[in-house]
Amino acid sequence: MKQLEAWKTSQNRKPLIIRGARQTGKTWLSEEFGRTRYEAVARIDLMNNERARSFFDGDLDVSRILRNISLETGVPITTDTLVLLDEIQECPRALTALKYFCEDAREYHVIATGSYMGIA
Template sequence: MKLLRRKTDQFLKKWRENENRMPLIVKGARQIGKTASIMQFANSNYKNVVAINFVLQQKYKAIFDEGYDVDSITRALTFIDPFIKLEQGNTLIFFDEMQDCPACATSLKAFKIDERYDVICSGSLMGINYREIESNSVGYKEDYTMHSMDFEEFLWVKRYTSYFHVKSGISLR
């Protein structure tokens, strides 16, 4: 199912094309389409997608119990679900609702240093509590704030093309 076109789609595409990409944290208000946009991107751009929702799948919080190195985390993932496929360069690990698992944020430095798998996290701005995070992985992650649909995105959905012709001819001072 094709979802609405969002500005976030363009950002995610550029993020994927960056050879030096870092784990990405997509923040934003609740119910604005973070998960749907990320999953649509993931399924279109990766052979394997490991999607974990820390609210709905509480057992996955334990994947960080043995430490934050990528081998320990991936071993714990495949122990919980032996059908998970992890292939270097072709796998996106998506940690959804990261505000319910502060250890997730600490692991991002290890994923950046390791570079076998791409990682995207998402969370509600209301719920991310940085005081509970052991180490915030500064310099090893990229933050992106997603907003609710704006007027331009609405016009894309409605296929109002004349607006864009007018917009390109207007100069704002």
């Protein structure tokens, strides 16, 4: 948790990717961190939610993507919301979108989790 706290408070924070084998606690760790350190967590599962994958179709406008995530989760997204993109390997465009979160929206806290990303 100390490393996640350092990431949260970093002036140069970028979207964080947590990767590893399946069923090792990546999602649990991210959700627990969000639950205890943020006002809210907006989590979308890109493996089980086809509609959520479609948020990354077309342009990768961060404002549009965040609005869609907020509508899907029912969580207003502020700078004190953890945006959790779970199973990101299932949506290559979501992985690409992390670049735009980094360049255009560093004020938002984004964690992506994924399994077998080197294979996908």
